Each structure stands twice: as C-alpha cells, then as structure tokens.
Amino acid sequence: MVVGLAAGFAPAAVADAYLDMIEAETEKIAGPLPTVVDGEAGAESEEDAGFQEFLAYLKEESLGSYTFFEKLTPAQRSEVFERHKQGASLEQIREIIMERFLKR
Amino acid sequence: MRNCVGMILGLACLMQPVWAEEVKVGEADSEFAVKLTEDTDYLHVVHQGKSVKVQRVQDPNYELRGYFAKTGRKCPPFCLQPMHADPAVTSVGEVEVLEFMENELRDGQGFLIDARTPSWFQKGTIPGSINMPFTVLSKGEDDPEMAAALEQFGAKRRGPVGAMTKTLEGWGLFEAEQKTAAWDFTEAKQLLLWCNGPACGQSPRAVRGLLEVGYPADKLFYYRGGMQIWQLFGLTTVIPDA
Incomplete structure (x- = not known):
C-alpha cells in the first residue's frame, strides 16, 4: 500500500x-522583452490624428467602400487606416476593405 | 563590367541583362529593409481587441540581448526538444506562423496558443496569442478546466450515443476520426501551440495532452522555435493586458 x-x-x-x-x-x-511594443504604440487607434480626414476622404472618393468600412471591426478599421497612412492607393484600400469584410 | 574592353564592348556590356547574382537589398519603394518575407513588409493581427502591427526590427545591426539571448539553461528541466511534439502533429516555422495569423486566426478558424504558464505570458507574448497553459491542457477530458478549454476551441460535448451510431462510427463513418465517446471535434478550430523555444517542454506537453483527449492531430500545429526564435528574428511581441 x-x-x-x-x-x-x-x-x-x-x-x-x-x-x-x-x-x-x-x-x-x-525588464521588457527587446522587441515588445507597448499597448499604445503597438495598437492603432481611431483616435489617431488623421482618422477623421481619412473617413471623409473615403466617403467622398468611394462611398461604397466607406459603407463596408463602417461594418468592419475596430481592429480591422485600424488596420485599413494604418495601410492608408503607409501610402496605400485608394484601389488598394478598397481591396483590403472588401477582403476583410468578406472574411469577417 | 570586368570583361569590357573599349567603348564598343563597353556599350555592349551596358546592354547586358542584370545578372541574377546581383542581390537586391530592399525595394526602392519600401521603407522596410528587413521584411517579414520577400513579399510582405508587415502584417496586422488582432490582439485583445486591438490591431497590432507585426514586423521585424529594422536595424540590420540589431543583436538579441536579454533573457532569450542565453544559449543554455539547466537541463533538466530546460532540455532541447525533438523537432516534433508528436509524429502526427505538424511542426512549423516562423513563415507558417505568420501565414496562420493572416488566414486561420484572422478568419476565426484557428487559435494561436501561448501554452506557457500565466507568469510567462505576462512577460510578453506573440501578438494574437491567447494564454492556455499546458497545465490546463494536460488534464483529463472530464476536468472542468480542460472541458472549458475544449469548448472554447470549438469542440462539442457529446450526449449519449446510440448503439447504431457507435457501430457506424466504429466502421469509420460519420467523421468518426473527429470524435471520441465524450467529444465531437468536427467543428474544433486549428490550434498552433508554442512556448519558450526549442528547449521548452511546455507546448509539447500541451500538444500531447490535447491528443490524449482526442483532439485531431491534423488540427494541431507546433511552433518549436517559440519565443526564443521569434525574438532572435526581431519579431514584434506584446505585453498582454492584465
């Protein structure tokens, strides 16, 4: 036993x-890992400067894409906005929006 | 140009195609000197509801420092692991992890699992990962914590199974390979598990624990490189919200 x-x-x-x-x-x-991004720096926010301007631009240039953009999750919207800041063309932005929308 | 002699030959040389051995370093229209892959500068992944940009450190002279630069830890317990956590489970590298982020994770078809204990997770994790410690994933299928994890992964608890169904499943019908007596893994997500690296036994234990309760091997992936190799390549990490 x-x-x-x-x-x-x-x-x-x-x-x-x-x-x-x-x-x-x-x-x-x-200490923190060398490649760590802190929450604020790593996360894109809709409060970033220029987000409202981007919304207005998208609405004016492509109302359909704007409509789908509004249906994306906050994280997906932030991603699209980030791509816009990186210099993506309107055509590229529209493609990203539709791809994200269809894969929600 | 080394074979060119005289103007005529020089002009002829100028018309030669660019040889393949001329290596391009970065693209003229890209600000990224160190891309994720040949075709991808960076990607975004959702981590705890926020979009995080995953990229590599852009300094070509960057050298890893700190804890994950160590070449060894006491073995046991920190012993080098085999390439495969289990012969039936696919081991993957960084590119496959990035593809997983862009496909299964983004589409809600998979989970990136940080299989380390919570105290490790809190020190920093790979973006998009959820913390499901190996201590949970090593438990029996009837354990409430394991059951909750399996349900989170999309497995469904089975009710009483009739004799006819049992017989047919015994013949391999009705996706029998995706089911056990207690669980139906037909809708279970793909899981990509990782821990601290090649000398970490936490995620291999988690993989074996999941196989033990019947999680289909073809839905499991093991990233052996883990945090150490992720760090070595200067890839983004995040501190999770408490």
Whole structure:
C-alpha cells in the first residue's frame, strides 16, 4: 500500500517540481522583452490624428467602400487606416476593405 | 563590367541583362529593409481587441540581448526538444506562423496558443496569442478546466450515443476520426501551440495532452522555435493586458 501510494503521488510531485522550476525561471527576465511594443504604440487607434480626414476622404472618393468600412471591426478599421497612412492607393484600400469584410 | 574592353564592348556590356547574382537589398519603394518575407513588409493581427502591427526590427545591426539571448539553461528541466511534439502533429516555422495569423486566426478558424504558464505570458507574448497553459491542457477530458478549454476551441460535448451510431462510427463513418465517446471535434478550430523555444517542454506537453483527449492531430500545429526564435528574428511581441 505504501508503494502504491508513493507511485500514485510520484507523478504529481514531479509535475510540481517541474512547475516550480519553470516559474522560478521567469524571475530571470529583467525588464521588457527587446522587441515588445507597448499597448499604445503597438495598437492603432481611431483616435489617431488623421482618422477623421481619412473617413471623409473615403466617403467622398468611394462611398461604397466607406459603407463596408463602417461594418468592419475596430481592429480591422485600424488596420485599413494604418495601410492608408503607409501610402496605400485608394484601389488598394478598397481591396483590403472588401477582403476583410468578406472574411469577417 | 570586368570583361569590357573599349567603348564598343563597353556599350555592349551596358546592354547586358542584370545578372541574377546581383542581390537586391530592399525595394526602392519600401521603407522596410528587413521584411517579414520577400513579399510582405508587415502584417496586422488582432490582439485583445486591438490591431497590432507585426514586423521585424529594422536595424540590420540589431543583436538579441536579454533573457532569450542565453544559449543554455539547466537541463533538466530546460532540455532541447525533438523537432516534433508528436509524429502526427505538424511542426512549423516562423513563415507558417505568420501565414496562420493572416488566414486561420484572422478568419476565426484557428487559435494561436501561448501554452506557457500565466507568469510567462505576462512577460510578453506573440501578438494574437491567447494564454492556455499546458497545465490546463494536460488534464483529463472530464476536468472542468480542460472541458472549458475544449469548448472554447470549438469542440462539442457529446450526449449519449446510440448503439447504431457507435457501430457506424466504429466502421469509420460519420467523421468518426473527429470524435471520441465524450467529444465531437468536427467543428474544433486549428490550434498552433508554442512556448519558450526549442528547449521548452511546455507546448509539447500541451500538444500531447490535447491528443490524449482526442483532439485531431491534423488540427494541431507546433511552433518549436517559440519565443526564443521569434525574438532572435526581431519579431514584434506584446505585453498582454492584465
């Protein structure tokens, strides 16, 4: 019975020891990872300067695309806006909007 | 131009095509010196409801520093892992992870799983990942935490199965390979699991735990490079919201 109990508990003890060592290792990470982007810098926001101008531009140049753009998720809208800031043409913007809309 | 002698030959040389050995470094119309792939500068992925741009560090002289630059940790437990977490599960590299982000993840057909414990996840993760620790994914199919994870992944708990259905499934009908007595994985999403890198056993344990409860092997992918290789290539990471 003692052997049985020991055998029964052994895997759990090993697992706990493994977990303890893994957890202890996290203490060795000093500061943020070198390639980390913080939440604000990494996330595009509709509050970015120029977003309203982009909306007006899209509405005027391609009302249909604007309509679909409005149906995208906030993250998808931010992505499209980012592509616009990167210099994507209106044609490219329209393609991205439709692709994202169809794959929602 | 080294074979050109005289004006005539020089002109002839000017008309020669550009040889393939002339390597282009970056595209004239791209601000990205270090692209993700030959055709892609960067991509966007949704992480905790926000769009995050995934790219590589643009400094060609960038060298990895910090914890993930270490070449070794005590083994055991931090021992090098085989290329495959399981012979039936496909191992993938960075390009496949990026493709997964652009396709399965974006289309809602898959999850990128950070299989490390929460304390690791909080130190920084690959954008688009959700944290589902191996400690959960190693539990039995009846464990409430495992059951919740499986439901989150799109698996459905099965009710009582009739004798006829059992027989037909035993013959391999009704997508039997996607089902166990307790779970139906027909609609389950594709999962791409990763952890700290080639010397990390957390995601391999998660993969084996999922196989143990019947998750179909063809819906599982193992990114062995993990955080260490992701960092080595200067790819974007994010600090998750608490």
